[in-house]
Amino acid sequence: MKKRVLVSACLLGLRTKYDGGHNCLQQLSDLPAKAALIPCCPEQLGGLPTPRRPAEIRGGDGHAVLSGTAAVMTADGEDVTRAFCLGAQETLRLAGLLSVQGALLKARSPSCGCGSIYDGTFSGKTRAGDGVTAALLRRQGLPLFTEGETEIFLQWLEERDS
Numbered sequence: 441m442k443k444r445v446l447v448s449a450c451l452l453g454l455r456t457k458y459d460g461g462h463n464c465l466q467q468l469s470d471l472p473a474k475a476a477l478i479p480c481c482p483e484q485l486g487g488l489p490t491p492r493r494p495a496e497i498r499g500g501d502g503h504a505v506l507s508g509t510a511a512v513m514t515a516d517g518e519d520v521t522r523a524f525c526l527g528a529q530e531t532l533r534l535a536g537l538l539s540v541q542g543a544l545l546k547a548r549s550p551s552c553g554c555g556s557i558y559d560g561t562f563s564g565k566t567r568a569g570d571g572v573t574a575a576l577l578r579r580q581g582l583p584l585f586t587e588g589e590t591e592i593f594l595q596w597l598e599e600r601d602s
């Protein structure tokens with residue numbers, strides 16, 4: 441049976457990115473044959489519009505945001521933490537409703553990034569850490585992958601459920 445996988449919607453070519461674009465990956469084009477995909481954009485689920493102003497986490501990563509010690513800010517200083525946390529909670533709810541077994545998430549995003557995120561300076565630099573949604577999904581023990589880990593991800597897809 442195919443595994444059920446939550447996927448950052450922008451990786452599948454849906455125009456959910458902050459600038460109205462997407463991050464479609466050609467190497468994922470045959471993924472629907474290998475897994476049951478559930479596209480999801482946490483920032484849209486949190487009520488933010490598309491296009492929207494870019495935002496980054498200041499003062500920590502997604503775990504710190506969930507703990508209330510860091511904030512998600514747009515470049516012009518608007519605090520959008522609440523929308524990012526709501527989007528993370530809605531994504532978790534969706535994952536539970538559909539019994540998702542893992543997630544393939546967009547690298548470095550303040551929502552979806554896993555292990556590395558933009559550092560809050562809007563300079564393209566990164567820091568270690570998870571985005572807000574990735575942090576919440578990781579707390580549930582869900583296996584997380586980014587588009588930079590497609591080989592490991594594809595191996596995981598082929599592993600039998602234990």
Ligand code: SF4
Pocket residue numbers: 447448449450451456457458480481482483484546549551552
């Ligand atoms: S929140 Fe995630 S799915 Fe939505 S555009 Fe950003 S990286 Fe893609």
